[in-house]
Amino acid sequence: MKxxxxxxxxxxxxxEIKACTQCRECLRYCPVQEVTGRVEISPSxxxxxxxxxxxxxxSLRALITGRDIPEQLLKDFTRAVFECTTCGVCGEVCPAGIxxxxxxxxxxxxxxxxxxxxxxxxxxxxxxxxxxxxxxxQPPSERYRPWFPDETEIAEKAEVAxxxxxxGAYQAQPMVRGDVLILKAIGIEFTMLKxxxxxxxxxxxxxxxxxxxxxxxxxxxxxxYKNKGVKELVCSCPCCVNMMAKDWPFYYGKxxxxxxxxxxxxxxxxxxxxxxxxxxxLEERLIYHDPCYLSRGVGVIKEPRDVLRSIPGVELIEFDRxxxxxxxCGAGGAARKVFHDNAVAIARLSIDEACHRGADRLVLSCPxxxxxxxxxxxxxxxxxxxxxxxELLSEIIYGQNA
Amino acid sequence: xIVIVITYIVLIILYIKGVMNVFLLCRADSKESIYxxxxxxxxxxxxLISFIDVIFxxxxxxxxxxxxxxxxxxxxxxxxxxxxxxxxxxxxxxSWWSHIVCxxxxxxxxxxxxxxxxxxxxxxxxxxxxxxPGNLFLILLLILISLSGLFMRYINRMDIIxxxxxxxxxxxxxxxxxxxxxxxxxxxxxxxxLLLYLPSHVMTAPITVAEAxxxxxxxx
Ligand code: SF4
Ligand code: SF4
Numbered sequence: 001m002k003x004x005x006x007x008x009x010x011x012x013x014x015x016e017i018k019a020c021t022q023c024r025e026c027l028r029y030c031p032v033q034e035v036t037g038r039v040e041i042s043p044s045x046x047x048x049x050x051x052x053x054x055x056x057x058x059s060l061r062a063l064i065t066g067r068d069i070p071e072q073l074l075k076d077f078t079r080a081v082f083e084c085t086t087c088g089v090c091g092e093v094c095p096a097g098i099x100x101x102x103x104x105x106x107x108x109x110x111x112x113x114x115x116x117x118x119x120x121x122x123x124x125x126x127x128x129x130x131x132x133x134x135x136x137x138q139p140p141s142e143r144y145r146p147w148f149p150d151e152t153e154i155a156e157k158a159e160v161a162x163x164x165x166x167x168g169a170y171q172a173q174p175m176v177r178g179d180v181l182i183l184k185a186i187g188i189e190f191t192m193l194k195x196x197x198x199x200x201x202x203x204x205x206x207x208x209x210x211x212x213x214x215x216x217x218x219x220x221x222x223x224x225y226k227n228k229g230v231k232e233l234v235c236s237c238p239c240c241v242n243m244m245a246k247d248w249p250f251y252y253g254k255x256x257x258x259x260x261x262x263x264x265x266x267x268x269x270x271x272x273x274x275x276x277x278x279x280x281x282l283e284e285r286l287i288y289h290d291p292c293y294l295s296r297g298v299g300v301i302k303e304p305r306d307v308l309r310s311i312p313g314v315e316l317i318e319f320d321r322x323x324x325x326x327x328x329c330g331a332g333g334a335a336r337k338v339f340h341d342n343a344v345a346i347a348r349l350s351i352d353e354a355c356h357r358g359a360d361r362l363v364l365s366c367p368x369x370x371x372x373x374x375x376x377x378x379x380x381x382x383x384x385x386x387x388x389x390x391e392l393l394s395e396i397i398y399g400q401n402a
Numbered sequence: 403x404i405v406i407v408i409t410y411i412v413l414i415i416l417y418i419k420g421v422m423n424v425f426l427l428c429r430a431d432s433k434e435s436i437y438x439x440x441x442x443x444x445x446x447x448x449x450l451i452s453f454i455d456v457i458f459x460x461x462x463x464x465x466x467x468x469x470x471x472x473x474x475x476x477x478x479x480x481x482x483x484x485x486x487x488x489x490x491x492x493x494x495x496x497s498w499w500s501h502i503v504c505x506x507x508x509x510x511x512x513x514x515x516x517x518x519x520x521x522x523x524x525x526x527x528x529x530x531x532x533x534x535p536g537n538l539f540l541i542l543l544l545i546l547i548s549l550s551g552l553f554m555r556y557i558n559r560m561d562i563i564x565x566x567x568x569x570x571x572x573x574x575x576x577x578x579x580x581x582x583x584x585x586x587x588x589x590x591x592x593x594x595x596l597l598l599y600l601p602s603h604v605m606t607a608p609i610t611v612a613e614a615x616x617x618x619x620x621x622x
Binding site: 259 | 423461533610618
């Protein structure tokens with residue numbers, strides 16, 4: 001019996017595929033459309049084509065015309081669904097309310113199950129994660145050592161735990177260093193897993209449709225934190241936070257025994273309760289970029305802005321599209337390496353806008369954005385200084401040599 | 403006779419399509435991510451809010467107000483036109499149904515204008531990219547259907563009794579002669595084409611729009 005196209009979908013996803021009105025409102029916001037202009041890889045076309053796959057195989061038409069789908073059509077669809085950054089803005093603006101940020105990974109999974117995906121280096125990810133615990137093929141022993149601030153205590157057990165995340169640990173170290181410095185400044189006792197224990201949260205596997213390892217990874221991590229008596233798990237990477245809050249309970253099989261907190265939420269609470277004091281000011285015009293999985297994913301929009309506003313002297317400005325409508329930095333969807341040109345072109349849209357608005361610095365709060373925006377500035381005439389939100393805060397609190 | 407045969411073919415196709423869709427939906431895994439189940443408003447309030455989202459197309463309003471105006475007017479007038487048409491199909495409708503028929507009469511006038519307006523709004527963004535071929539086909543089809551309907555209503559009035567006898571005859575297998583009007587046949591056949599191409603969002607979008615509200619309310 002051949003695999004069907006509805007097999008891997010839940011009722012919600014199936015209803016969503018049927019709910020697309022082909023109105024193409026999503027095209028006006030899709031960052032991949034902005035830089036490629038190719039309608040054939042647009043959200044509406046992906047849904048239309050997938051719907052067509054279902055029609056061709058599981059409908060009256062299938063009985064009459066046979067169930068075959070040309071190989072090329074399947075390949076083109078696979079490429080289209082993997083070229084997306086899974087930023088989810090299409091779902092945000094969709095009048096039918098389609099949850100595209102979750103739908104695309106599930107459609108990707110279907111193509112993976114059919115042996116057509118993933119694309120490029122993504123295919124090696126499960127093996128690499130199995131061997132090293134991270135998708136970057138880096139030694140676990142180097143996960144904390146190169147950036148971890150000196151003289152910082154890590155408790156064996158504590159109610160608060162900090163999860164670094166692979167991208168931060170290996171590719172955006174000033175950011176995670178900033179996180180730890182801020183936790184230290186707050187004066188809270190916190191715990192962390194050992195370097196080899198803190199494995200990938202599963203997000204890159206989820207997003208590329210390779211779901212086999214997920215249950216194992218999630219159970220291993222959740223149980224490890226549970227054994228440490230953790231009540232709040234703090235993390236700064238939006239992708240990890242999103243995965244933890246939305247998908248960990250699913251793979252764990254029940255509610256998590258702890259709360260997931262984004263580092264800006266934690267810092268803001270500390271600022272409000274006086275545990276974190278910002279004594280120095282900063283006379284700068286800052287522009288804040290909302291990471292897709294933080295704003296649209298888990299609704300953390302106000303907190304980072306409140307943190308920035310609590311720095312005396314800061315003038316906070318906004319992108320044209322911000323909050324739930326923010327534009328992707330280009331790095332999402334595990335596509336930033338495979339579709340590098342798209343990613344760089346998208347990142348440059350934000351760089352252009354930040355320059356145009358006269359921002360002194362572009363504030364980010366996602367390790368993938370951090371890496372990508374940095375990368376996109378190479379060989380590009382326009383430049384804007386970038387900084388992670390916790391990196392900036394720690395700079396102000398500890399001085400320039402933080 | 404041919405019109406009647408076509409009608410039965412269309413009805414059989416619709417029946418099979420419907421059964422297959424219901425089968426697919428029932429068979430699909432109903433498991434959902436736990437976060438959607440646990441969080442959000444208390445149940446009655448969220449249902450009310452979602453209901454308002456659905457009937458007023460809030461999501462579209464938020465994103466594209468000019469288009470919202472056209473789409474909302476079109477959908478609401480289309481709904482009343484369809485309800486008014488039920489009088490050709492059903493026997494024993496309550497007397498207050500005449501009010502619905504009356505609203506449907508105005509709906510019939512609004513419909514073609516709203517459709518043309520929608521086309522203009524879309525075209526003003528970027529005709530080639532933002533109008534999908536499927537959508538364009540549907541809009542043109544609806545314009546033709548509504549114009550022919552208006553023609554029968556205001557210019558070349560049809561005998562309601564004949565129409566009703568013909569339509570109910572099909573459903574009761576008591577076949578009656580086709581009303582003698584080319585415009586009617588045109589309108590009727592295009593109506594059948596519309597039934598075949600009726601977009602599935604008519605059934606599922608209310609569910610996904612309601613679901614989207616829960617997602618929007620989600621905060622860690
Ligand atoms: S906005 Fe939503 S309904 Fe409209 S075409 Fe895009 S996915 Fe489909
Ligand atoms: S998720 Fe983002 S990149 Fe992907 S189709 Fe939607 S808008 Fe485009």
